[in-house]
Each structure stands twice: as structure tokens, then as C-alpha cells.
Amino acid sequence: MLQSAFIRFILLSSVSALSIATTGCGPSAPASASAAPTSSSPAAQAPARQSASSWLSGVLAPFETAMPTSGAGLTHRVSGIAGSVFGVPGTAQVVDVVTVDTVDGHPDLAPPPVVAPTIEAPSRSRRRMDLSQLDAAFKSATGGITWDEAGKNQWEALAPTLGKPDFLTTTEEDLTPSPLFQKFMNDAARKVCADLFTRELSTPPARRVFFVDVGPDESSDRAGARLDANLTRLLLRFHGSDVRGAEAQGHLDGWRWLYLTAEHLETPRAAWSAVCVALIEHPDFFTY
Amino acid sequence: MTRARSQRDNRRTFFGMGLLTAVVLSAVPVQAQEADIANAELVCPVDTPEADVVGRLRALSLDLRGTPASLEEIAAFDGLDDAAVAELEDRFVEEWLTSDAFAQRVVRRHRSLLWPNLSQIEFSTRTVGVDGRGIVFRTDGNIQETYRGMRGATCLDEPARYDTEGNVVTTPDAGARREGWVMVRPFWDPSTPVKVCAFDAQDALTADDGADCSSETGGGRRGCGCGPDLRWCLRSNDQTLVRNAMLEDLDRRVAANVVEDESYLDLLTGNRAFVNGPLAHFWRHLTKIPRFVRMEPSAVDVQTLPTDLAFSAAADWRELRLDDRHSGVLTSPAFLLRFQSDRARANRYYNAFLCQPFQPPAGGIEIVTGAAAEPDLQARAGCKYCHAVLEPAAAHWGRFTEYGAGMLSPTFYPAVRDDCRRCALNGSGCSDDCNRFYVTKAQTEADRQWLGTFRPYVFLGAEHVRNIEAGPRLLVRSSVVDGRLQRCVARSTAEWLLGRPLGSNEDSFVDELTRGFEDDDFRYRALVKRILQSELYRRVR
Numbered sequence: 001m002l003q004s005a006f007i008r009f010i011l012l013s014s015v016s017a018l019s020i021a022t023t024g025c026g027p028s029a030p031a032s033a034s035a036a037p038t039s040s041s042p043a044a045q046a047p048a049r050q051s052a053s054s055w056l057s058g059v060l061a062p063f064e065t066a067m068p069t070s071g072a073g074l075t076h077r078v079s080g081i082a083g084s085v086f087g088v089p090g091t092a093q094v095v096d097v098v099t100v101d102t103v104d105g106h107p108d109l110a111p112p113p114v115v116a117p118t119i120e121a122p123s124r125s126r127r128r129m130d131l132s133q134l135d136a137a138f139k140s141a142t143g144g145i146t147w148d149e150a151g152k153n154q155w156e157a158l159a160p161t162l163g164k165p166d167f168l169t170t171t172e173e174d175l176t177p178s179p180l181f182q183k184f185m186n187d188a189a190r191k192v193c194a195d196l197f198t199r200e201l202s203t204p205p206a207r208r209v210f211f212v213d214v215g216p217d218e219s220s221d222r223a224g225a226r227l228d229a230n231l232t233r234l235l236l237r238f239h240g241s242d243v244r245g246a247e248a249q250g251h252l253d254g255w256r257w258l259y260l261t262a263e264h265l266e267t268p269r270a271a272w273s274a275v276c277v278a279l280i281e282h283p284d285f286f287t288y
Numbered sequence: 289m290t291r292a293r294s295q296r297d298n299r300r301t302f303f304g305m306g307l308l309t310a311v312v313l314s315a316v317p318v319q320a321q322e323a324d325i326a327n328a329e330l331v332c333p334v335d336t337p338e339a340d341v342v343g344r345l346r347a348l349s350l351d352l353r354g355t356p357a358s359l360e361e362i363a364a365f366d367g368l369d370d371a372a373v374a375e376l377e378d379r380f381v382e383e384w385l386t387s388d389a390f391a392q393r394v395v396r397r398h399r400s401l402l403w404p405n406l407s408q409i410e411f412s413t414r415t416v417g418v419d420g421r422g423i424v425f426r427t428d429g430n431i432q433e434t435y436r437g438m439r440g441a442t443c444l445d446e447p448a449r450y451d452t453e454g455n456v457v458t459t460p461d462a463g464a465r466r467e468g469w470v471m472v473r474p475f476w477d478p479s480t481p482v483k484v485c486a487f488d489a490q491d492a493l494t495a496d497d498g499a500d501c502s503s504e505t506g507g508g509r510r511g512c513g514c515g516p517d518l519r520w521c522l523r524s525n526d527q528t529l530v531r532n533a534m535l536e537d538l539d540r541r542v543a544a545n546v547v548e549d550e551s552y553l554d555l556l557t558g559n560r561a562f563v564n565g566p567l568a569h570f571w572r573h574l575t576k577i578p579r580f581v582r583m584e585p586s587a588v589d590v591q592t593l594p595t596d597l598a599f600s601a602a603a604d605w606r607e608l609r610l611d612d613r614h615s616g617v618l619t620s621p622a623f624l625l626r627f628q629s630d631r632a633r634a635n636r637y638y639n640a641f642l643c644q645p646f647q648p649p650a651g652g653i654e655i656v657t658g659a660a661a662e663p664d665l666q667a668r669a670g671c672k673y674c675h676a677v678l679e680p681a682a683a684h685w686g687r688f689t690e691y692g693a694g695m696l697s698p699t700f701y702p703a704v705r706d707d708c709r710r711c712a713l714n715g716s717g718c719s720d721d722c723n724r725f726y727v728t729k730a731q732t733e734a735d736r737q738w739l740g741t742f743r744p745y746v747f748l749g750a751e752h753v754r755n756i757e758a759g760p761r762l763l764v765r766s767s768v769v770d771g772r773l774q775r776c777v778a779r780s781t782a783e784w785l786l787g788r789p790l791g792s793n794e795d796s797f798v799d800e801l802t803r804g805f806e807d808d809d810f811r812y813r814a815l816v817k818r819i820l821q822s823e824l825y826r827r828v829r
Contacts, residue, residue: 122794123337123827127787129350132396136355167403167626240346240356288347288356 189280353389438464443485533567565601582692615760630682643776686744686756709740
């Protein structure tokens with residue numbers, strides 16, 4: 001989701017910046033265009049008399065005869081201009097990529113109308129659990145098992161390292177999912193999953209929390225639809241993510257793919273181990 | 289207007305938004321833009337910010353109880369329609385708000401406001417250890433040299449002998465004069481007598497020179513020991529017990545306020561406190577002994593302490609009602625010892641409960657040559673930017689000892705004390721009380737008028753004198769009257785639950801919460817519920 005937002009930002013920033021460049025609002029087009037006046041040339045001294053858009057009209061004039069009157073979209077137009085105007089070697093040919101509506105005999109370089117964006121209402125921030133929540137989340141997901149080494153709870157032992165304040169030298173809790181935090185989550189996931197599997201294997205099926213719909217050594221071929229049932233149950237248990245409804249269709253695909261890939265390479269038990277570790281390392285486990 | 293012209297206008301509007309639009313859109317993903325991305329089918333769809341009931345339940349449970357909702361709780365929503373879901377969700381929220389787990393979440397939250405840490409405090413200057421023979425002896429300072437004439441010398445492993453006058457008989461041994469041991473039932477376990485070196489086990493209340501054996505001064509006298517039942521000496525772990533008890537007293541005050549669903553103002557102005565065995569022992573016997581901090585005169589009336597609370601009863605907590613000079617957590621020993629000066633106490637209050645930190649203006653504070661000659665920080669150029677407010681605020685803690693947690697009553701510590709003024713003027717030795725709590729030295733001519741004055745009164749304007757006698761309660765109440773307290777509590781609680789700072793464009797949300805908080809008689813649980821049931825909380829990004 002965050003990645004998607006970031007990609008959206010990059011795309012939109014690029015599109016907007018380039019849109020501005022095409023209309024002469026941005027600084028890069030005049031400065032680098034081969035046909036544009038340089039900053040030291042006399043022509044550059046008279047920008048007040050010549051608007052940026054009319055300047056760009058002049059720059060584009062030689063191409064106008066080759067321009068279609070409709071068809072190509074904004075992105076294509078921009079790439080065409082970038083290739084020709086910015087003087088990239090080997091690309092300085094006229095291409096019919098710009099849609100131009102003429103208004104009073106001058107090309108109108110405005111982009112097509114867009115739907116006014118709806119500003120999203122404010123919301124709470126998805127955030128990382130604190131250490132006591134994390135400890136509880138482990139116990140809740142595994143039915144009582146948390147990260148401990150030699151009987152010592154590691155969330156308590158490592159609390160200062162993981163940013164829990166002592167209110168003397170530090171007064172604010174660090175809740176960033178930092179590389180250090182991820183490293184310890186990695187350690188925790190492996191240890192807890194190993195402990196969980198050890199317990200599960202010595203527990204009657206009816207009382208298991210992980211291998212509920214499938215056995216630990218049961219292949220996907222044999223398990224059939226029970227594979228999805230178990231994954232669905234685990235997502236609910238570990239992430240609080242309900243993928244049972246039709247609206248959640250497709251949410252299981254990645255998990256099924258992970259299991260099947262691991263099973264293809266190793267045993268079903270190793271594949272479930274991979275799923276267990278992935279469930280814990282997934283942001284949906286330690287954020288809310 | 290023609291269609292072409294309309295389109296052109298629309299396009300210009302788009303250009304006008306320029307990069308700003310791009311930045312805004314990046315922060316606020318918009319579904320409508322997906323169609324503009326050429327490879328939209330390859331980009332992960334943006335999740336809707338509206339959390340589904342399972343996700344909402346998980347967040348609510350983590351915020352209210354610190355643990356995810358159980359599968360059984362989630363399953364209870366299966367097959368319900370919207371109205372039933374809302375009703376059940378409300379029932380869960382109400383149930384979780386009344387749970388002890390929620391009280392512990394609030395405790396945790398208030399630790400980040402009150403910063404409890406007493407690791408630097410030594411609660412007894414008299415400590416004991418056990419040697420390899422199983423004999424208890426004092427380990428503090430040079431007391432072994434005082435008792436036996438040689439540093440590090442302990443007693444002989446034989447029963448102590450006394451002369452006809454009751455004095456301990458010693459035997460010359462390897463350069464020291466050693467005594468034997470006596471059997472004592474120590475306060476930490478009266479059922480098991482232990483061997484204790486006879487000098488160390490002395491239970492005299494005063495030394496030969498009249499020094500109080502229960503005080504820090506008396507601790508160094510040869511005629512003073514650990515007192516009856518060794519009550520003035522702590523083992524190293526006992527220090528931790530007392531320290532933890534003070535911290536837990538603070539936590540319990542917060543938890544009780546939530547569990548009892550009381551007004552949040554009571555947390556800051558009430559007189560509830562808690563004691564367990566170690567803390568009761570401390571208030572009874574050890575207030576004169578801590579190193580560097582001043583716990584006397586005791587802020588707790590020992591007559592009100594439960595008589596059946598033994599030191600070993602660390603898990604037995606009892607509620608106490610203190611007198612009306614106390615002001616909730618703001619005068620708890622954990623707060624007073626964590627913030628040891630009155631200014632530090634006021635500063636923490638302003639930061640945590642008024643959202644009003646003392647900080648210089650942008651560009652810094654102007655340095656004025658010669659300003660240091662002004663002794664009054666409320667008037668000194670540069671300093672007054674903060675101290676004009678901070679000094680009157682700090683005065684609210686004037687009746688509580690700085691570098692300690694004692695309480696100075698106006699009866700024994702009036703605004704001006706003649707003995708302190710006299711000793712300051714004629715140069716005779718001033719008492720410890722005068723030197724600690726009254727002005728006895730004048731650094732400048734302006735200071736001379738304050739000789740013999742109770743320190744919190746110094747340079748205080750007439751309109752602020754009442755702050756000293758009314759205590760932090762007045763500060764809290766005045767900040768309720770001007771609305772700062774409830775607004776800050778509403779804002780900071782919302783920021784805690786929303787996981788982000790609120791922007792200035794969300795002031796109306798804070799206003800709404802503040803009004804609700806007031807309407808709900810300042811009950812914290814109700815405030816939290818309002819936030820959790822807001823549209824803001826139900827959406828997550």
C-alpha cells in the first residue's frame with residue numbers, strides 16, 4: 001500500500017513536472033533546449049515581453065506541420081518533446097506524438113481535462129506495535145509462545161536496544177520499523193516458529209493452532225482445498241486479516257504461491273515453516 | 289461559453305495546481321488517478337482506508353488491551369448485519385474500556401508523560417550485607433573503622449559479651465577491637481533470627497552526643513547501629529523494593545483513576561496514594577536516611593499507615609488518603625524525586641499536560657549586555673522569556689522540598705523566619721533548615737531584602753504568593769479554567785491513539801473532543817471512547 005503510494009507520487013510528480021516543462025513553466029526546458037536562448041544570450045534578457053508559452057510555441061513551430069490534431073496522450077507527447085527538444089543524440093527527429101488543439105491559430109498545449117481529485121479524509125496512521133503489544137501478539141498468534149531464549153523473554157531483555165525508554169536517558173519510545181527491529185523480528189520469527197512447530201507436533205490435532213486443517217507433512221496435492229483453508233485461518237490468526245469473503249478474493253494468492261514454491265523445493269513441513277516466518281515478518285503482523 | 293473554452297479553463301486550472309497537486313496527491317492517494325497510469329494493471333491497488341470489522345477490532349483491542357482480538361471475539365461478528373456489528377463492536381469497546389488491561393495501557397501511556405525513573409536515588413545510607421559465616425554486618429562508609437578501629441574489620445564469630453554497664457566487650461584481634469554477635473529478628477523476616485555483629489545491631493535511639501540514630505548524621509556515630517529489628521539498614525535488594533514501590537504507587541494512582549472512571553482532574557489534584565510493605569516501612573523508619581535527597585518533614589502522616597503491613601508484604605497494596613495539600617500524581621514521591629527542582633516540576637507539567645513547552649522563539653533569545661546584574665530571572669532580559677511564566681508556576685511546588693519529597697508546612701516554615709534572618713545578618717551559624725529552605729546569603733544588594741525569607745517567596749510577585757500555599761492544585765484548576773489542560777489532554781490522547789500528530793487543520797476535531805471531555809466530566813475513558821468511535825480512527829493509512 002505504501003509502496004503503491006510512493007510509486008503514485010513518483011509518477012504524478014514526473015507527469016506534473018514534465019507537463020509544466022512543456023508549457024514553459026518549469027526551468028529545465030528553456031535552459032537545456034537546443035533551440036532555446038541560453039541564459040547569456042540577448043534573447044534571454046527579454047522574457048518579460050515573451051511569455052513562456054509563446055516561447056515554447058516558437059520552439060515547437062517547426063514540428064507543428066507533422067503534429068496530428070488528435071490521438072496521442074500527455075505522456076507520449078512529453079517523451080516526444082524530451083527526445084527532440086532536449087537534444088538527445090540520435091533522437092532529434094520529428095515524431096507525431098503531440099495532440100494539439102489550435103485556439104485562435106495558436107496551439108493549445110494544455111493537457112486534457114482531468115477529474116478533480118477527491119482529497120481523502122484524514123485517518124489514523126498505521127503504526128508499529130510497541131514491545132508489550134508485540135509480545136502479546138506473538139502469544140495470541142501462537143497460543144502462548146513468545147520469543148524467549150533460555151527461558152528469558154527477549155522482548156524484555158532487549159527492550160532498551162529496541163527503543164523502550166528508561167525515562168532517564170531516553171524519554172520517547174522508538175516505534176520505527178528500523179533495520180535493527182527487522183533483524184530482531186527475523187530472529188524472533190525463526191525461534192518462535194521452531195518452538196511452535198515443536199509444540200504442534202506433540203499436540204493432538206484438535207488442539208493445534210497452526211496445523212489445523214492440514215497435517216505438517218501433508219502435501220498440497222493431498223490437502224487440496226484444505227491448504228487454502230489453513231492459510232485463511234492463519235491469516236486471521238496472525239494478521240487479523242479476514243480473507244474469507246468474496247471481496248478478499250486474490251488475497252490468498254501470494255501466500256499460496258509461497259507455500260507451493262517452498263514445497264516444490266523442500267518438504268511440506270519446511271514450506272509451512274517458511275509460511276510461519278513470513279507471516280511474522282509481514283508488516284501486517286507487527287503493525288495495525 | 290464554448291466547450292473548447294471551458295476545457296481550456298479547466299486545463300489552466302490544472303496547470304495552476306502544478307507540483308503542489310502532485311505533492312498533495314502523493315500524500316493522499318486518490319483512486320481516480322489510477323486510470324492515468326499506463327501500467328495500472330501492474331501496480332498494487334491502493335487499499336481502502338476504511339478498515340473492515342476484523343481490522344478495526346484488531347486495532348481497538350491492541351489500543352485498549354495491548355493484545356489482538358481473539359479468534360472467538362472475531363468469530364462473534366460472523367453473519368451479523370451492519371447494525372448488529374455496530375452494536376457488538378460498541379459492547380466490546382465498552383467491555384475493554386473497563387478492563388484492567390486498559391488501565392495498564394493508560395498507565396503505560398502516562399509513563400511517557402511522567403517519565404518515572406528513580407534509579408539514581410539511594411533510599412538508605414545504611415546498608416547491610418552477610419559475610420561468609422552468615423553474620424550480618426554494616427557495609428556503609430567507614431562505619432567498621434568507627435566501630436572496631438580498622439577499616440573492613442567485622443566481628444568475631446562468637447556470642448557478644450557485655451560489661452556491667454551494658455557496653456559491648458571487645459577483644460583485640462589483628463589490629464582491630466572486635467566484638468561478638470547477637471541474635472536479631474530482622475524486619476525483613478521476623479520469623480527467622482539472624483546473627484548480627486553487636487555494634488551493628490545496636491538499637492539505641494540517640495547517640496552519646498544526642499544525635500538522632502535514625503538520621504543520616506546519627507548513622508556515623510559509634511553508639512548508633514541499625515536500630516530495633518535492624519529497621520534503619522537495608523539490604524541491596526531492599527533498596528530496589530522501595531524504589532519499585534514508589535514507581536508502582538504512581539502507576540496505581542493512574543490505574544485507579546481509570547478503573548474507578550473518575551475525573552481526570554482527580555489524578556492531578558486528588559489525595560489518593562498507595563503503600564505496600566516496603567513503602568510503609570520506608571515512610572515509618574527511613575525518611576531521615578536517604579542520601580542527598582530530603583524526605584523530611586514527611587509528606588505522609590505515619591499514623592495513617594496500616595499497622596499490619598510488614599516489610600515482606602511487597603504484594604499487599606493498600607489505598608491511603610493523604611491530606612489536602614497533596615495534588616495527585618504531581619506531588620507523588622515518584623514525580624517529586626524524578627523532577628527534583630520546582631522549575632523542573634512545573635516544566636514537566638507544562639509539557640505533558642498543557643502541551644506548552646518552554647522554548648525560545650525562532651531566532652533565539654537576544655543577548656543583552658549587563659543583563660546578568662538583574663538577580664530576578666522574571667525580569668532579567670533574555671531569561672524572562674520563559675522565567676516570567678516558569679517562576680510563578682514553579683512556586684506551586686514551593687511547599688515540597690526540592691531534591692526530595694518532604695512537605696514543608698507553613699507552621700514550621702513560614703514566609704519569613706526570624707532565626708534564619710538573624711543568623712544571616714549577624715553571621716552566626718545557621719541551622720540546616722535555614723540554609724536549605726531560607727535565604728541566608730545575599731549575592732547582591734537586591735538579595736539582602738530577602739534574607740531570612742522562605743526561598744519560594746523570593747522575587748515572587750504579590751499576585752503569585754498564593755501559588756505557594758495553594759500548591760499544584762491551583763495550577764491545575766487554573767489551567768482548567770482557561771481550557772488549556774482539557775484541550776491538551778484531548779489532543780495528546782488523540783495523537784496517541786491515532787499514531788500521529790494532529791495538524792492545525794484538525795483543530796475542529798480537537799475542539800470537538802475537548803467539549804466532549806468537558807461534557808463527560810473529564811472522564812478519561814469517555815474521552816478515549818470518543819476518539820475510538822470517530823471517523824478518523826476508523827480510517828487507517
